[in-house]
Amino acid sequence: MSWTDERVDLLKKLWADGLSASQIATKLGEVTRNAVIGKVHRLGLAGRATTSRIRTARPRSNIALFPTRSPQVQYRTFGNTALKISPEPEQRKPATIIPLTLPDLEPAPEGLIRLVDLKENMCHWPVGDPMEDGFHFCGRRKNSGSPYCEHHSAIAYNPVAKKRRAM
C-alpha cells in the first residue's frame, strides 16, 4: 500500500489532532507506526516530540560501522617505498598489573568522610542516608578500577546481593 493523497490527508489531520503515530497507523491500516513517523518526517510535519530529539541525535550508524562492504582502510605511502623507514610498531605496554594490596581491610579513616573530603583513592561507598546527618562515605583505600574498597567492591559487584537489594 502506498501513500495516496487521501491517506496523506488523513495522516496530516490525525497527526494535527495529536494522535500518536501508532494510533494513526492503526486507523490507516496497512502501515506501521514507523511508516507513519517516517512519512510525517518527510512531510515536514516533524513536530511535537515528547523528548529531546536534537539533544538525542542518534549516534551515526551503529550498523553502518559494520557495513556489508568493509571500509577497508588505506595505508598510503608517499615517495620511494624502498627508502621508507619501517613504521615503529610501538608496542602497547601490557597494562601494568596492579599489585593489588588485599590486606588492610578495616582501618576506618578518621572522622566522617563527607563528599568534599573524598579523595580519588578513597572508597566512594555511601554510608547512611544522604538526607540524614552523619551521612558519609567509606573512605577506605579503594581498589584501582573500582570506586570502592575491597569490601564494598565485593558487595557492589555481587549479582546476588544486587538482586536481593542487599547492602
Added chain:
DNA sequence: CCCTGATTCGC
C-alpha cells in the same frame, strides 16, 4: 516491558 517520537540507511 510497555509506550512515545527521532534518526539512520538499505532498498
Added chain:
DNA sequence: GCGAATCAGG
C-alpha cells in the same frame, strides 16, 4: 520516497 531497525526517553 519508503519503512525497518534502532535509538533515547517516559
